[in-house]
Amino acid sequence: MIRNRALSATILLLLAIPASAQTIQISKDNRTIAITTTDEAEALADRARVSIGFITYGPDQDATYADASKISNAIMAALHDAGIKPEAIESTEQNLSAIDDNDKARYVKGIRFQASQGWTVATSADSAANVLHIAITAGANNSGNIAWDLADDSALEADAASKALNHARAIADRMAKGLNAHLGPLVYASNQTPQRTTPFAFDSVAARGMQKQNLKPLALRPDKISRSATVYAVFSIE
Secondary structure (H helix, E strand, O other), X not given: OHHHHHHHOOOEEEOOOOOOOOOOOOOOOOOEEEEEEEEEEEEEOOXXXXXXXXXXXXXXXXXXXXXXXXXXXXXXXXXHHOOOXXXXXXXXXXXXXXXXXXXXXXXXXXXXXXXXXXXXXXXXXXXXXXXXXXXXXXXXXXXXXXXXXXXXXXXHHHHHHHHHHHHHXXXXXXXXXXXXXXXXXXXXXXXXXXXXXXXOOOEOOOOOOOOHHHOOOOOOOOOEEEEEEEEEXXXXXX
C-alpha cells in the first residue's frame, strides 16, 4: 500500500514528444509536465518579387524577334532609369516560336510567330506598385504576379515561438491544477521553426519615370506573412 502511494506521487505527462527532445527520467524526484504546442505570428510583408514580362506577335521570325528585342530593351532601360540595380532583376523565361494554324484568329491575319520574355524584380513592398507601373508603361503587357515576403524572418519567428511557449505554459498550468498540483518553473524547452526561404537583394524604386502617360501606379496592398514555431516545453510541478 505504501508502495502504491509512492508510485502515485510520481507524475509524468508527455504529449507528442519530439524524437530529438531531452530524455526525461521517470522517478519519484522527477515531477514534470511536458507539452508540445505550435503557434503562429503575422506581419505585413516588407519585400516583394514582382513578375513582369511581355508577349508579341509577327508575320515572320525576323520581324517578331526584332520587335521582341525592342520591347525587351525598352523595359530594361526603364527599370534601369528608375534606379533598379541589375542584381535585383532575374530572367525567368524567353521564347520565340511559330504559331500553328490552330490559332485561327491570328493565323488568318498573317501572324506566324510569337515571342515572349519574363523577369522577376526584387524590391521593397512599398515599391512593388511602382516597379509594375514602370514595366507596364514600357511595354510589359504580361505582368502582375507578386510574391510577398519578409526581409528578416527572425523577429516574426521569435514572436511565434514566444506565443507557442506561453500557450504551452497555459496548458501545463491547467493540467497541474487538474492534478491538484502547482505548476513550477520551466526546466527544458526546444524550438522548431520551418526552414526559411533564401533572402534576395532588393531596392527601393525612385519616383522618377512615374509620370509616363500621366498614369498612376495600381493600388496594391502587401500580404500578411505568417511564421509558425513548434515548442516542446517541460515544466516542473510541485
